[in-house]
Amino acid sequence: MSNSTIRRFGKEDFPAAAALLSLIWSESVTAKQLQDEEESIPPGQLHYDEEGRLMGWDRPKWVAVSGEGEVIGYAIAWRAPWNEPGNLHVTLVVRPDERGRGAGRALSREVREWAGQVKASRLVCYMRENDVESLVFAERRGYLVERHTFESVLDLSSFTDQALLPCIRSAEATGISFVTLKGEPGEAQERKLHELYKITHQDIPGYNEDFPWFEEWRKWSINLPGVRPEYVHIAKDGDRYVGVVTLQQNEQTQAMYHQFRCAARV
Template identity: 40%
Template structure:
C-alpha cells in the first residue's frame, strides 16, 4: 500500500470534514469542519521562523498534510506546529491514521514528511502527544525512536459542581 500513498498539503476547504473525522479519533475535545475552518480564519497564513543566537528554531509556523490513496481518499492526517511561546528548537506534531489503513505505511510516510519539515526548519526536537490508552500509537512512536518524556492527564470539573467563592468542588448528598 505504501507505494500508492501520496503525501501532500491538505486541500481546503475540501479536506476539513475528513480532518475533523480523523482528529476526533485522538482529540479529547470534539471538533468539526466548521470549527477547523473558523480556527484557520484566526491564524496566520504564512509562518515566520528563524534561529536564535544559540542556533535554535524560534518563531511560528505550521504544516498540515494529508495521506491520499490513489483515488484521492484521505487515509491519514498530520500536522506540525510551533508558536512563539514554544520552547526553542521544538515542533509539536499530531499524526492520525484511519484504523482501516494501519500497518500499511500511511503513518510512517506522514511521520517522514513531518521529520523532513523539522529538518528543513533546523528543529532540534519533535514532540507528539499519545494517549496512555493507545498502546498501538505508543509502540508506533517508540519504533521510530520517540521516547516518553512526561506523563500528562486531563482533568475536568463541571461548572455546576464548582464553588467560585471557596475554589472547591461542591459535594451533594442524596437521601431518600
C-alpha cells in the same frame, strides 16, 4: 501495503481532518472550527535565536490519500512564538482501518524531512497510553516518554455536589469570594486574569516555555469558541484573583471541557 500518496493539505481537506482528529481528541471538532482557527493565525514566520535555535511560528500540514482518492491520514507540525526554542509539536493520525499499511510512515517521513529543513531540534507529540499501536509506532521512530498527563471525566447526570458545598462555605469564611468574568467585565479584569494564568503556568511540571502576551492569550483562552464570560469562574481574595476555572462548551456533545484551572500560591 498502502498505495497512498502524500500531499500538502488544502482547504478541501478540513472535513477529513476534523473526522480524523475527532478519533483521537477528547472532544470532537468540526471542519468549521479547524478552518476558523487556521484563518485566525497569520502566515508562518520562522527565525532563529542567537544560539541558532528555531523560533517563530508555522503550521504546515499534510494528508495521506488512498488510491480511491479518500483522505486516510493527516499530520501537522506546528509551533507558536512562545514555544520552547527548537521545539515542534506534531499530531499524526491515520484512519484505523488503514493503519499498519504505510500511510503513517509516509506522513512521519514528511514531517521529519520538513523539521530537518527548518532545523528543529525536538519533536513533541501526545498520545493515549492505552493506544499501544501508536506508542510502538512512536518508539520505533526514536520518541521517548517524557511525562504523563491525566484526563478526568465527570458524569453530571449522576453527580451530586452536596459534598462540595461545605468547601465553598469554608473558603468564603476566610474571605474568598467567587465571581464570573461576566460579572467583572473589562480589559483591566482580563489583564488580572492573564497574570494569574501566567504565574500559575510556572507550577505545571515540565513547563519551560514563554507565556503568550495578553492579546494572544485572550484569543486562545477566553475568546475561544465555546468559552463565555459566564463560564470563567474566578476566586478572589479582596481584589486579587487567586484562582480560576475556565470552561469550554462543545456544542456537538454539550460537554463542558476544563480549558484551564489554577490556584495561586499563598
